[in-house]
Each structure stands twice: as structure tokens, then as C-alpha cells.
Amino acid sequence: MRSTLTLIAVLTLALVAPRVGEAQTSPYAGKTVTILVGYKPGGGYDATARLLARHLPKHIPGKPTVIVQNMPGANSLIAANHVYSVAKPDGLTLGTFNRNLPIAQLTKVTGVKFDMTKFAWIGSAASETTILAIRSDLPYRSFEELKKADKPVVIGATGPGANTYDFPLLLKEFLGANLKIVSGYSSSADIMLAIERKEVDGRAGSYSSIGPFIARNLVRPVIRARASEPGIEQLPVDEQLAPNPRARAIMALRSAPEVIGRPYVMPPGTPDEQVKTMREAFAKAITDPELMAEAKKAKMELEFVSGDDALRIVKELLAQPQDIVDEFSKYIKFGE
Amino acid sequence: MIDALFEGLLLVLQWKALAFMLLGVVLGFWVGLLPGLGGATTLALMLPFIYTMQPVEAFAFLLGMHAVVATTGDITSVLFGVPGEGTTAATILDGHAMAKKGEAGRALGAALMSSLIGALVGAGALALAIPVVRPLVLTFGSPELFMLAIVGLAFIASLSAQGGRGMLRGFLAGGLGLMFATVGQDPQAGVERYTLGTLYLWGGLDLVPVLVGIFAIPEIIDLAVRGTSIAGDLPPGRLNKGALEGVKDTFRHFWLTIRCSLIGTFVGIMPGLGGAVAQWMAYGHATQSARNAEERKGFGAGDVRGVLGPGAANNSKEGGSLIPTVAFGVPGSTAMAILLGGFFLLGLVPGPDMLTKHLAVTFSMVWTIVLANVVTVAACFLLLNRLATLTTVRGHLLIPVILVLVFIGSYTANNHYGDVLVTLLFGGIGYLMVLGGWPRAPFVLGLVLGRIAENYLYISVARYEAAWLSRPVVLVLIALAIVVICYPLVQARRSGADKDAHA
Numbered sequence: 001m002r003s004t005l006t007l008i009a010v011l012t013l014a015l016v017a018p019r020v021g022e023a024q025t026s027p028y029a030g031k032t033v034t035i036l037v038g039y040k041p042g043g044g045y046d047a048t049a050r051l052l053a054r055h056l057p058k059h060i061p062g063k064p065t066v067i068v069q070n071m072p073g074a075n076s077l078i079a080a081n082h083v084y085s086v087a088k089p090d091g092l093t094l095g096t097f098n099r100n101l102p103i104a105q106l107t108k109v110t111g112v113k114f115d116m117t118k119f120a121w122i123g124s125a126a127s128e129t130t131i132l133a134i135r136s137d138l139p140y141r142s143f144e145e146l147k148k149a150d151k152p153v154v155i156g157a158t159g160p161g162a163n164t165y166d167f168p169l170l171l172k173e174f175l176g177a178n179l180k181i182v183s184g185y186s187s188s189a190d191i192m193l194a195i196e197r198k199e200v201d202g203r204a205g206s207y208s209s210i211g212p213f214i215a216r217n218l219v220r221p222v223i224r225a226r227a228s229e230p231g232i233e234q235l236p237v238d239e240q241l242a243p244n245p246r247a248r249a250i251m252a253l254r255s256a257p258e259v260i261g262r263p264y265v266m267p268p269g270t271p272d273e274q275v276k277t278m279r280e281a282f283a284k285a286i287t288d289p290e291l292m293a294e295a296k297k298a299k300m301e302l303e304f305v306s307g308d309d310a311l312r313i314v315k316e317l318l319a320q321p322q323d324i325v326d327e328f329s330k331y332i333k334f335g336e
Numbered sequence: 337m338i339d340a341l342f343e344g345l346l347l348v349l350q351w352k353a354l355a356f357m358l359l360g361v362v363l364g365f366w367v368g369l370l371p372g373l374g375g376a377t378t379l380a381l382m383l384p385f386i387y388t389m390q391p392v393e394a395f396a397f398l399l400g401m402h403a404v405v406a407t408t409g410d411i412t413s414v415l416f417g418v419p420g421e422g423t424t425a426a427t428i429l430d431g432h433a434m435a436k437k438g439e440a441g442r443a444l445g446a447a448l449m450s451s452l453i454g455a456l457v458g459a460g461a462l463a464l465a466i467p468v469v470r471p472l473v474l475t476f477g478s479p480e481l482f483m484l485a486i487v488g489l490a491f492i493a494s495l496s497a498q499g500g501r502g503m504l505r506g507f508l509a510g511g512l513g514l515m516f517a518t519v520g521q522d523p524q525a526g527v528e529r530y531t532l533g534t535l536y537l538w539g540g541l542d543l544v545p546v547l548v549g550i551f552a553i554p555e556i557i558d559l560a561v562r563g564t565s566i567a568g569d570l571p572p573g574r575l576n577k578g579a580l581e582g583v584k585d586t587f588r589h590f591w592l593t594i595r596c597s598l599i600g601t602f603v604g605i606m607p608g609l610g611g612a613v614a615q616w617m618a619y620g621h622a623t624q625s626a627r628n629a630e631e632r633k634g635f636g637a638g639d640v641r642g643v644l645g646p647g648a649a650n651n652s653k654e655g656g657s658l659i660p661t662v663a664f665g666v667p668g669s670t671a672m673a674i675l676l677g678g679f680f681l682l683g684l685v686p687g688p689d690m691l692t693k694h695l696a697v698t699f700s701m702v703w704t705i706v707l708a709n710v711v712t713v714a715a716c717f718l719l720l721n722r723l724a725t726l727t728t729v730r731g732h733l734l735i736p737v738i739l740v741l742v743f744i745g746s747y748t749a750n751n752h753y754g755d756v757l758v759t760l761l762f763g764g765i766g767y768l769m770v771l772g773g774w775p776r777a778p779f780v781l782g783l784v785l786g787r788i789a790e791n792y793l794y795i796s797v798a799r800y801e802a803a804w805l806s807r808p809v810v811l812v813l814i815a816l817a818i819v820v821i822c823y824p825l826v827q828a829r830r831s832g833a834d835k836d837a838h839a
Contacts, residue, residue, distance in 0.1 A: 041380035074535035159523035184791035193666045197474040333526040
């Protein structure tokens with residue numbers, strides 16, 4: 001009788017044990033991971049998160065469900081504050097926010113209740129390549145020719161804090177480009193229409209959004225910021241044309257967040273093991289052929305930056321001397 | 337061109353495209369009914385599903401869904417006084433007033449029939465405009481768009497009660513709306529205005545919580561105070577014949593419906609004006625059709641023309657807003673911006689090619705809008721009289737349900753408790769306005785046009801200095817604004833003259 005019981009116990013253990021072991025090796029089995037997006041559905045940050053949500057599960061042991069939740073407001077400060085101090089550091093929350101949050105922290109924007117360096121950095125899914133493009137029917141074929149323009153070239157913009165505004169502003173202030181910036185357009189698409197009707201002569205923005213209009217020969221790119229993409233490597237880079245180190249530092253500071261254009265983080269204090277699992281899954285997902293095929297179809301340029309590299313860039317950005325920060329704050333405001 | 341027109345129809349009529357369209361229609365039906373959950377958000381959520389579809393199937397699915405949202409949004413507006421969509425708030429003024437008189441069926445019939453006609457006119461305009469769309473859109477630069485916003489604001493004159501006192505109140509309410517439109521970070525200097533030190537208000541006031549608060553809360557309080565059903569204590573028998581009467585109303589005021597459809601289409605074509613504007617301009621125009629002071633007073637108290645106008649405009653604008661999306665790759669609304677992502681997914685580059693090489697696909701979109709609306713309106717008519725009987729359910733059974741819808745609906749705007757507070761605050765303002773006899777429509781018009789007017793004025797002056805005032809289209813629009821403002825005065829004088837004649 002006793003031996004029968006032992007046998008049953010052993011058999012039961014033998015049946016149950018492997019499952020227990022499996023559950024222990026994959027804390028994600030049967031769980032739901034939430035990607036918190038700092039914007040409303042429909043934009044670039046949201047689209048990238050939704051693409052990742054479909055492909056992340058197969059790279060995480062235990063195949064959790066991954067869902068996207070939108071927490072818009074205050075250029076994603078609300079979402080960042082939430083992930084920093086409200087979300088549990090249990091490895092089930094990812095946040096993706098405005099790439100310019102380090103700038104907000106650097107320039108001490110009110111409402112910042114986080115330290116970007118203390119997040120558990122997972123990485124970045126894409127870089128943002130900012131270019132300035134002007135109408136093809138203008139006589140200026142290059143940035144050099146544009147600089148010699150005798151009457152101001154009108155640049156349409158959305159508002160301060162957006163690359164449509166900040167990038168040309170620094171070109172005007174430091175490189176002496178004869179630009180007149182007109183801001184207040186409700187979206188970059190609106191500026192494109194203003195270019196079509198010749199209300200403005202050009203605009204700055206991400207290469208991915210201006211690309212189709214370059215292909216249609218409506219506009220021509222003349223200068224870019226640091227981050228690059230195939231097809232526009234040969235364009236002059238704003239920092240390289242800077243007349244002095246101070247100007248270069250300010251331009252570099254503006255474009256630094258663009259290299260980590262789609263940042264992904266977890267709450268501070270997330271256990272190392274979960275962070276490691278998520279970093280690996282993130283790296284694999286972004287180079288996943290299926291995901292890449294879908295991204296290509298949607299005209300999304302993805303570029304993987306590791307969590308360590310992203311954190312290094314953020315730390316560098318935040319370690320600027322005070323006089324540079326003060327000068328920078330004169331021109332650049334946190335936004336979008 | 338004619339070939340492409342029929343090719344487009346055949347594309348939509350393939351069984352797969354048709355099945356996806358019907359699926360979209362079913363989804364859109366519910367999205368429209370529920371307040372808060374909007375067409376644009378749903379489009380973004382559905383976008384991932386189109387990866388494996390053919391272009392025509394994908395657009396049948398997405399557009400089918402989007403095309404019916406405004407149609408069924410009207411139903412919630414009429415029955416409960418809760419805007420089913422941000423774009424169907426204007427239907428409440430007269431539609432819900434009719435429901436309170438026991439004419440819910442008639443109001444719904446009118447809303448749906450005018451929606452159908454609006455959708456047909458919008459789709460027709462899209463088809464007809466294809467050859468001339470580029471010059472048409474390019475004529476309207478920032479100065480012209482600013483003046484269009486001014487013409488929109490001029491409609492306040494028609495939306496206010498008559499007489500000096502009524503006008504004054506109307507314009508004051510409009511001014512208040514304009515002031516609330518300035519809340520948030522300004523786009524020229526990045527300064528925070530009236531944000532009360534909160535992050536929530538940085539992006540400005542979201543339209544949905546404001547509209548839901550200002551229209552729905554007063555109705556709920558009113559319903560609770562009266563202690564009856566929405567339709568009062570009318571015998572239910574009267575409700576059942578209403579829907580057909582509403583359809584007849586649409587044809588009785590056929591030209592008004594067509595004119596309001598055209599207003600909607602035009603506003604849709606202009607990128608940057610936004611869908612919320614069309615319904616109010618159409619409503620303002622509908623009130624101008626009052627022949628005398630007596631009739632004018634009927635608006636807001638359940639005149640069927642106040643339902644027909646916005647009903648037609650908020651559907652016709654969809655066809656219109658496809659025009660800039662297709663022809664320039666520049667979206668005319670948030671929903672269209674998301675649709676643009678759909679174009680890329682399918683390997684189509686919106687732009688001049690859509691009017692030449694892919695013309696059949698473009699026409700298939702026109703047909704989708706037409707078919708989706710025909711299907712929805714037909715389906716709704718089967719349900720209409722049953723829906724109308726909801727207005728005879730006792731208030732205290734309905735109120736909890738409506739309250740849940742109201743607060744969940746407004747919370748979906750930002751998923752932030754601020755949305756709920758905004759709803760409550762504007763609910764209070766709305767209730768006080770109703771009590772004091774202040775018109776709510778001018779307030780909303782000021783709110784939706786404020787930011788547009790501010791931005792385009794800034795751009796016009798920054799770009800052209802004073803020279804923008806001498807542009808021909810601007811001059812025409814200035815004249816139009818003056819006519820719109822003076823029209824109610826003429827109306828009043830004419831009805832005064834009538835009275836003299838009778839006396």
C-alpha cells in the first residue's frame with residue numbers, strides 16, 4: 001500500500017515536474033506584456049509599437065501576449081512619468097515615448113518626473129533622419145547655392161520642438177542660410193500641400209515622410225542631420241559645416257536623440273533577467289525577416305540600436321556643460 | 337474614364353471585397369453608435385489586418401467601416417442627446433428635441449436618409465472632381481483657409497437667437513469658444529496657455545469630452561428632473577410610423593439636403609478644416625432656410641431641417657476628404673492620415689498616379705462609400721422603429737446606461753482622468769447655458785474653428801504680410817462672410833414686413 005502511494009507520488013511528480021521546470025524558466029508564459037505608447041493611435045510611434053507587438057511574442061520564451069496601449073498627452077511626458085513611477089517593474093511593461101524626452105530633462109521642462117538614465121533601456125527600433133528639402137523648381141541645387149540665395153527661402157513648419165522647426169532654425173542661426181520659417185501648420189502633410197501650392201519653398205522633416213515627394217521630383221533634399229539612411233548619405237551634414245565648436249555642439253545636441261528615434265524602455269528596477277530576455281527578444285524581433293518585410297511594405301525604416309548604446313547616447317546628451325545647455329535652450333524648446 | 341468607373345464597381349463587387357466591406361460596415365456600425373470611440377482610432381486599430389489583402393479588399397474594409405461611422409453616430413445623438421461621434425454633435429440640437437416630442441422615429445428616418453443622400457453627393461463629387469481636383473485644392477492657400485474659418489464663424493449670426501440680445505449672446509458664446517480653443521501649447525512660440533500647470537492640458541482640450549459634456553450632461557439632468565421617459569408620456573403607438581415620415585421630410589426639403597451635402601463635401605476637400613466644422617456650417621445654413629421668425633424659433637426645438645443639414649454634411653465630407661488624400665498624398669482628416677498608411681502598406685503611392693494609372697482603384701473607393709451607406713441605411717431602417725421605442729423607456733432605467741456610455745466615451749479620448757473632469761466641467765457649463773437661454777452651437781463653433789483660424793491667420797501674415805488681403809478668393813470670402821452675418825437681419829426684416837402685411 002505504502003509502495004503504491006510512493007509510486008503514485010513519483011509518477012505524479014514525474015508528470016508535473018517538467019511543467020514546473022518549464023514555467024520557472026519562462027516567467028512570461030501565460031502573461032501579457034503591455035507596450036505603453038505616449039501618443040494616440042495612428043502616428044509613427046504607435047505604428048512601430050503595433051508592428052513590434054505582433055512579432056515580439058515569438059522571440060520571448062513562454063510566448064506571452066503583447067498588447068499596445070495608448071497614453072497620449074503632453075508630448076508623451078504623461079506616459080513617461082507613468083512608466084517611471086507608477087508601472088510595476090515586473091517585466092510586463094514596456095514604454096515607447098517621444099525621442100526628445102532627454103532634451104526635456106536637460107532643459108528642465110516642468111512636468112518631467114523621471115531620470116532618463118534610470119529607465120531599464122531595451123533599445124531603439126529606428127532612427128529618425130532629418131533632412132531639409134526645397135522645391136525642385138527653385139534655382140538652388142545644393143545647400144551652398146541655397147546659402148547664397150538673395151531673397152529668403154520660406155520654410156513651412158509645425159511648431160517649436162518639432163524637427164520641422166528646430167532643424168531649419170539652427171541652419172539659419174549658425175550656418176547663415178537665408179531662411180524664413182513660417183510655423184503653425186497642423187501637420188507635416190499640411191506643409192507638403194503648402195509646398196505644392198508654392199506658399200512655402202520647402203520643409204524639414206524625416207526622410208521617410210519626405211521621400212515619396214522627392215521620388216515625385218516635387219522637392220529636392222539639400223542637407224541632413226547626423227543620422228543617415230541609404231540614398232542620402234552624400235548630403236552635407238549640418239554639424240560638419242558648423243563655423244565653431246559651440247555651434248557644432250548645439251547642432252549635435254539637437255540631433256542626438258534622432259539616432260534613438262523609437263526608444264523602448266522598462267520601468268526602473270525591472271529585474272535584470274527580464275531586461276536581458278526583453279533585450280534579446282527586441283534585437284531578434286527587429287531583424288526578423290517577417291517583420292522586416294512588413295516594415296518595408298509600410299515604408300517604415302527600422303534600425304536597431306541596443307539598450308547599452310541607447311543609454312550611452314542619453315548619458316552623453318545629459319552630460320553637457322551648463323553654458324552649452326543655456327545657449328541651446330535659447331533656440332530649442334521641448335515639443336512633439 | 338467611364339471604363340474606370342465601371343471597372344471600379346466590378347472590383348468592389350467581387351465576393352471577397354464585398355465580404356470585407358460588409359465586415360467593415362458591421363464594425364463601423366458599432367463604433368458609430370458608441371460615443372467616444374471614433375472612426376479614426378478604429379481605423380488605426382484595424383490597419384494591421386490589411387497586410388494580406390489586395391488593395392481593393394483593404395479599402396473596401398477600411399472605407400466601408402469609416403463610411404458608416406457618421407451615419408450611425410447620428411442615431412446616438414438623436415436618441416439620447418449624446419454625440420455618437422465628435423462629428424455628429426450638431427444633430428443633437430434638433431434631433432434630440434424631436435425625440436423629446438415623441439418624434440424619434442421621424443428624426444432617425446430623416447438623419448439616415450439625409451446621411452445616405454450626403455454620402456451619394458460626396459461620392460459623386462469625388463468622382464466628378466477627379467479631373468479638376470488639383471487646381472481646386474491648390475487655389476485654397478492659408479489666407480483662403482483662414483477666411484473659410486471666418487465664414488464658419490460668421491454662421492454664429494444664424495445660430496443665435498434673433499434680435500440684438502440674442503445676437504449678443506451668440507457672439508459672446510462664440511468668443512468663449514474661441515478662448516477655450518487657445519488652451520494648450522501654442523504652435524508659434526511653444527508657450528503654454530491656460531494649462532493650469534497640468535500636463536493634461538498641454539495638447540489643448542479634446543473635442544470629444546467637451547462635446548459629450550456640453551450636450552449630454554444637460555440632457556441627462558433634464559431627464560432626471562422630469563422623471564419621465566425621453567419622449568415624455570406619449571402613447572408609444574405614435575412612434576412607429578415616424579421613420580417613413582422622416583424619409584419624406586428629406587425629399588420635402590430636398591434642395592436643402594443637397595446644399596448641405598455640398599457644404600460638407602467642400603469642407604472635406606479642404607485639408608485642415610476638419611470634420612467637426614462641416615456639420616455646424618450645414619446646421620447654420622439649415623437655420624437660414626427659416627422663412628419667418630416663428631420658424632426660426634422652431635430650430636433647436638425640433639425642426640426636422642436641423643437634422644437634415646448636419647446629417648447630410650457629415651457623410652458627404654467623407655467623399656470630399658478622400659480627394660486631397662488621393663490626389664496629393666495629403667490627408668484631409670485624421671482618419672484619412674491613417675488611411676494614407678494603408679496606401680503605403682498596399683504598395684500604392686497616393687498622388688497624381690491615383691488619378692491616372694490607378695483610377696479604377698480610386699473609383700472603387702467611391703463605390704465603396706456608396707454601397708456601404710446604402711447597406712447601412714437599409715439595415716438601420718429595419719431597426720429604426722424599435723430603436724425609437726427606447727425613448728419611451730422610463731428615464732431612471734436609461735440614465736445609468738447613458739451615464740456609463742458618456743463617461744467611458746469621454747475617457748477613451750486620452751485614457752486620462754482629466755477627460756472625465758473636462759466632461760463634468762463642460763457638462764456644468766452646458767447646463768447653465770441651457771438654463772440661462774444661451775445658445776451652445778456658437779460656443780462649439782468657436783471651439784472647433786479657433787485654432788484653425790489662429791494658425792492660418794498667423795501663417796498668412798507671416799508669409800504674405802498685408803498682401804494676403806488682396807487675393808481674389810479672399811475678397812470673395814470676405815463678401816460671403818458679410819452676407820452670412822447680414823442674412824438673419826434680412827430674414828428678420830422680411831418676416832417683420834410679412835407681419836405688417838398681415839396686419
